[in-house]
Structures are given as C-alpha cells and as structure tokens.
Amino acid sequence: MLLQLVAHGYEVQVLGATVFDNPKGMGRLKEQFPDLSAHQHQLIEAEDGPLTHQLVVSYSHNRNHFTTHEEGLWYSQYLYMLDSFKPDMVWFYGGQTLDMLIADEARDRGIPVAFYLANGNYKAPRWCRDVDLILTDSQATADMYRKEVGYVAKPVGKFIAPESFVAEHHERKRLLFVNPSWQKGASVFVQLAEKLERERPDIELEVVEARADWPAVLRETTRKMGKQRSALSNVVVTPNTSDMRGPYSRARVVVAPSLWWESSGRMLAEAILNGIPALITNRGGMPEMIGNAGITFDFPDACYEEPYQHLLSDEELQPLMDAVISFFDDEALYQDYVDRAWKIGEEKHHLDRATDRLLTALAPLVRQHAGNKDFTISQKKRHRQRLTYRATKPEFKVDNSLQQLVSPKAGAKQVNEPEANRLWLTDNFTWEIIGKIMVLDNRASLIKSGFAEQMAATEAFGIVAFDPASEIKDPKQYEGSDYIQLFQHALLGDGKATTLHACVSPEMSSILSPLPVEKLPKRHHLGAKPLAELPITTVALDSIDGLGNLDWLILDELSDAMAVLEHGKKSLTDTLLIQARVAFQLTHEKQPNLAELQHWASRNGFRFYRFHNISHYSHLPDELNARVPCATEQEGADVLFLPSHERIAALSNENKTKLAFILSAVFAAHDIAFDLIADVSKEKALELLEAQGLLPPPVAKDNNELNGKFPKKETAFLGQDDNFLELLN
Numbered sequence: 001m002l003l004q005l006v007a008h009g010y011e012v013q014v015l016g017a018t019v020f021d022n023p024k025g026m027g028r029l030k031e032q033f034p035d036l037s038a039h040q041h042q043l044i045e046a047e048d049g050p051l052t053h054q055l056v057v058s059y060s061h062n063r064n065h066f067t068t069h070e071e072g073l074w075y076s077q078y079l080y081m082l083d084s085f086k087p088d089m090v091w092f093y094g095g096q097t098l099d100m101l102i103a104d105e106a107r108d109r110g111i112p113v114a115f116y117l118a119n120g121n122y123k124a125p126r127w128c129r130d131v132d133l134i135l136t137d138s139q140a141t142a143d144m145y146r147k148e149v150g151y152v153a154k155p156v157g158k159f160i161a162p163e164s165f166v167a168e169h170h171e172r173k174r175l176l177f178v179n180p181s182w183q184k185g186a187s188v189f190v191q192l193a194e195k196l197e198r199e200r201p202d203i204e205l206e207v208v209e210a211r212a213d214w215p216a217v218l219r220e221t222t223r224k225m226g227k228q229r230s231a232l233s234n235v236v237v238t239p240n241t242s243d244m245r246g247p248y249s250r251a252r253v254v255v256a257p258s259l260w261w262e263s264s265g266r267m268l269a270e271a272i273l274n275g276i277p278a279l280i281t282n283r284g285g286m287p288e289m290i291g292n293a294g295i296t297f298d299f300p301d302a303c304y305e306e307p308y309q310h311l312l313s314d315e316e317l318q319p320l321m322d323a324v325i326s327f328f329d330d331e332a333l334y335q336d337y338v339d340r341a342w343k344i345g346e347e348k349h350h351l352d353r354a355t356d357r358l359l360t361a362l363a364p365l366v367r368q369h370a371g372n373k374d375f376t377i378s379q380k381k382r383h384r385q386r387l388t389y390r391a392t393k394p395e396f397k398v399d400n401s402l403q404q405l406v407s408p409k410a411g412a413k414q415v416n417e418p419e420a421n422r423l424w425l426t427d428n429f430t431w432e433i434i435g436k437i438m439v440l441d442n443r444a445s446l447i448k449s450g451f452a453e454q455m456a457a458t459e460a461f462g463i464v465a466f467d468p469a470s471e472i473k474d475p476k477q478y479e480g481s482d483y484i485q486l487f488q489h490a491l492l493g494d495g496k497a498t499t500l501h502a503c504v505s506p507e508m509s510s511i512l513s514p515l516p517v518e519k520l521p522k523r524h525h526l527g528a529k530p531l532a533e534l535p536i537t538t539v540a541l542d543s544i545d546g547l548g549n550l551d552w553l554i555l556d557e558l559s560d561a562m563a564v565l566e567h568g569k570k571s572l573t574d575t576l577l578i579q580a581r582v583a584f585q586l587t588h589e590k591q592p593n594l595a596e597l598q599h600w601a602s603r604n605g606f607r608f609y610r611f612h613n614i615s616h617y618s619h620l621p622d623e624l625n626a627r628v629p630c631a632t633e634q635e636g637a638d639v640l641f642l643p644s645h646e647r648i649a650a651l652s653n654e655n656k657t658k659l660a661f662i663l664s665a666v667f668a669a670h671d672i673a674f675d676l677i678a679d680v681s682k683e684k685a686l687e688l689l690e691a692q693g694l695l696p697p698p699v700a701k702d703n704n705e706l707n708g709k710f711p712k713k714e715t716a717f718l719g720q721d722d723n724f725l726e727l728l729n
Helices: 002-007 023-032 068-085 097-108 139-148 186-199 214-225 245-250 266-273 286-290 314-329 331-349 351-366 375-382 401-406 445-449 451-457 561-566 594-603 622-627 645-650 653-667 670-680 682-691 703-709 714-718 721-728
Strands: 014-017 043-048 051-056 090-092 113-117 133-136 174-178 204-208 235-238 251-256 278-281 294-297 437-441 461-467 484-488 490-492 497-503 530-539 552-555 577-583 606-617 633-643
Touching (some): 002 051, 023 043, 051 068, 068 097, 097 375, 133 351, 139 286, 174 245, 186 314, 204 245, 214 235, 251 314, 266 278, 266 286, 266 331, 286 294, 286 331, 294 314, 331 351, 437 653, 445 451, 445 461, 461 490, 577 594, 594 606, 633 645, 633 653, 670 682
Parallel strands (some): 090 113, 174 204, 174 251, 251 278, 437 461, 437 552, 461 484, 552 577
Antiparallel strands (some): 043 051
C-alpha cells in the first residue's frame, strides 16, 4: 500500500521497531542486518525499494516484551519526525497503549489520522478516539464493526503485487492449502486429505507451511481420528516462501476452510488473480473475496470454537469432498469457474483498482495540507496551560537492565551450572510441542521454587504436585487451574498407608525417620526434631487411573524413591526424564542413594545423564558468607536420568522434541537439545543454536580466503551456515 502511494507522488517516511508476529517474518531484515543485537536500542534504516523503514531495535521481537525504555525511544523519535517531517497525514495500526499516543500527538498538531484495520479484534472505542479515517480490507469487516461497535470503516481491498504472486503459466494439477494452522482449518483439511488419499489417490494436494507446522497438525488430527500419521502419500509440503508464484502455478483449486473471523483472506485474492477457483467457509470477508468464483460451505458451530480442532462427521465432510472431485473431474464446470475467477480478479483485486480506492479515501485528509500549518496554534488550543513545544532529535541510549535481570550474573556460577529458577526460552525460536508435557512432582519442588508458574505460563506443561507436609501456603490458588494440580497430605510411594514424621521445620518432615540428633550436623538439630506422627496415604504410580503420558518424574530426597520406582515401572515405560534428589549429607534413615537409583535405571531403560542443582553449605558465619560467598561442602544434588541410547533412537519426533524442550528450557542443556532436534529437523536445530547465541556471527571476509586457511568443515564455525549443514549431515 505504501509502495503504491510512493508511486503516485506521496512522500512517505516509515517508523517502526524490530517487532514481528513470528520470527519467520524477520528474514528480509536479517539479510540487511545479520546481527541485530549489535544495534540494540539504536535507530536503523532498512531499505525496501523506494521506502526506507526507520526501526528502533528492540531486545525482543515480541510486542508484549517491548520495554518502557524502548517505548520511550520510539515515542521520542515519533515526535521528532512529526515536528521535522511535518506530514500532511499520519497512518498507523495497533491498539496498545503506545499506539494510542500516535493519533493523540498527531491530533495535537492538527494532523489528520488514518488507521488500517484488517481483523475482528478492535471492539473497544478508545483506540479510534483521535482517528479521522478507518480503512479496512473488506465490506464484511466494515459492516461487522458498524453493527457491533458503531464506527464506520471504508473498505479498500487487498494490495497484491503481481510480480510476486501471479504465475506466468498454470499447470492446474493440485489442491492447494496455505498456512495449515488450527484457525485456518487445518483439522478440516487433514480429514479431507486423508479421505482423498483413500478414495481418490490420483488427486495431488499441496500444503504451503507459512507460519504453521504441517507435521504437527497432521499428527494431532490423525491421532484424534484414531490412527496417528506422520505423512500422507498424496500431500506435497512446501516450506514458507515469499514467492507464491510456484504454488499458484501448480494449483487447480485452493481450499480455505478458515474457522475464525477472516477479515478477507489475502490468499483468496491472490488465487483469484491467478484464475484459480476457491472452496471456502462462510467466515467474515472470504465470500466477498471470491464472489461467484468458488463454493462456500457452512460447518457445525462446534468447528468455530477454540481450539478449532473439532472433527467433522463423514456426512458433514462429504459436500466439501464432492466439490473437490467435481473441480477435478468436470472440466466444463471447472473452466466456467476459472473464467469467473479471472473476471473477478480484474474487477476487484487488480492492484490498480485497489490503489484507486485508497487514493480516493485518503484524498480528503491530504487536501487539508496539515503539514503546511503552524502546529503551535493547534497545540496552544489543546494544552491546558496554553503551552507549545517542538521535539528535538532524540539521543538513543542502550539500556541493559532487562538483560541483566534475565541473564546469569557474571561469575555467579560455573559455566556448566545454569542459573536456577528461570526458563531458558528465547523469542527467536518457536518450540512446536504437541499436547502437554506431563510432570509428576513428588514434593511440589516446582511450586516452591517459583518454576511452576513460569512453566504454566508457556501452556506447554501439565503439573501434578504432591505436598505431603503442607508446605504450600495458599493451595487454593491452584484450584481450577488447567496447568497445575496440587494434592496436599499425599505423596507417591507403594500405595500403602504410612506415617509422616512431622518436624519443627516443615521441609524436614518426611515418611523417613529423622536420624538421631547425635548423627546430625548442628545446623539440623532443631529443624529435624519430631513434633508428631501423622498417618498419610501414598499413591502407587501404576495405580493412577487416567494418568496418560508421564513425561517427567521428580522425586525428592525425603521420600522412598525406590518404592516409587518399583511401583511405577509400567507408568515409566515411556517417560522421558527422571529427576531424583540425592542427599550427600544424610538427615533421615533410608534416604535414596545414587548407587540404588543408577542400578534401577540401568535395568529399566534409563541412563545417568548429569547432576543438577547441587546445593552447598558454607562453614563461614552467615553474615560473612553473604558478603563473600564461599560454600564448599556439597549437601545434595538432583540426578537426571534420560532414556537409554536404544530408547532415544526409537523415540518419535514428537517425544524427541518434548525432551529437547525440557532439557533446553529448564536445564539450559542446549547441546543435547540440539542433538535431539537435529534428528527431527536439521534446519530447526540450527535455528535453536542461533536463537541461544551458540552460532558465531558471519565473518566479514572472503570465503575463498577462509577456505584456503582452514579445512572445509572448520570454516563452518566461522558463520558459513551451508557448510554447517554439511557438518550436521
């Protein structure tokens, strides 16, 4: 749209930030700025043909993580551009707090404001208080907002550059589906594709992944259908691409069974411009995009509810199936719809038509020539103190306080011992986890450490925690939680009733008897003193009905770990990680020891991986140790057991990804996570290394010069990604 304005004589300046809906959208920017972190909190200029985008480089690409400091930098630059560039119009989109200041500051100077609206999420009235013109991409969206909220939006259509989306030649041989996300109707398409594979294997299908993950939705949908599949023989998968001419050159029909509100459906306009008929759901502006050049379907209401994974019955799916077959078998019918598509594409979606509508809509605002006026007149009228101001060029300063908050402190730990109580996640890598990772925590250690809330926030974990000594102070906060279940005065064991030895310090309470005081170090004399003996129920793992997959088991050092393991062999058959706490300085009788645990692991398909979270005791006075930490006596550690090498090799891609996610996000074990992900996707493995900062930046030297100095494989570590892929192979 902006390119069309430039082509028609507009002078355009663009201000933004390095914020993206998805990391895949950063590709073209990273071509110009391979190491964005080197420009953090600076203003960069990204070239896009005749347009120059001024971008504030943020710490994260996620808009929700845009810091106050970064918002201040952006806002200061915006004010400076208003007062130096003096635009005749400001055009923006976005409904967050900072975005509202865009229109507010423009109005303060008497500059008209336009807003582009292309979804169904702007139901509150505040964002448009200072907006003069609302543009949208379809009449359906304009009508919806007029009826539901009350404001008027002007539809201008979609803006599609033919050089990237209209193919020169068309083979017309495949059914095309773009962006297989749940919202876009991936579950419907999987059912359709599976039925076509059985009944019409001659019909080829193509899926363009875009932002979604086709293998993941295929596995999940076919699992719900009764037999999980990792591939369909009639489906060709094309990776995300910015040049859609290839897929459209092969497409005979496009299918878009979207299940949420679609303001228009850009892909439909692109298909129609290629003379390709469409099969769509009756959602939002999609029928408007295709006119009479396709067929519209209505599905049951349950399909349109989150998480958009409802399965259709055979009767409900059959009309869509019949339409696909008709378009492949009835050539006369198909050619009629092709002719309709060409006509609608020319009349409705041609770039010139859309540009005319845009220029007509903007003309009343531009004719005011607001930039030629004295801004101080308008400012004085609006300012309660009758003051005016002119913004000066801001100074861009780097603020590292966020990095210091979330990153390990220098010298605080050994390099191989990650900082505790934080998840090692990065906005630059998207984990694709199918279903929840189920965790059983035998003494609520995740809740007590604060880890559980972080894990729940990812929506990737389901945590079942036992709190035998009632150490959790506010258990009611977890009632009704979809991610954390807490059971007090119970714990894992052999399934029999036993005795809880309640001690002065609740953290010392245990079903194991405390050692006699003479065998305890002085620091535990009071805390381990028994107060009462209480009956308590233990739960055998193999007796838990409906447990399903148990991915991660956490055992503490004050329970009978061997009893838990011996009475949980069936449940632990497919478990990905066992984390067992071992005390080096004993405080209770019959505490688990490393030899017993390792012996059990070796007989049951697990192997020792590493120690984690080693605790130390300092013999210095507390005040002195607080100033100069020096703790040398090791009190205990978590022992991590992974599946044996044979079991690892046999894991499904789904479980390899789950285990890699746990190890990387929780334990910062990025090396073994990389190894697991490389078995699933080498490209994804490289993305993980890059996101975690483990790949060196590209070297600004001639590759021929480097190759002359180093063997080919060694040059991979100088940032040559192609060679690094060869190294993986």
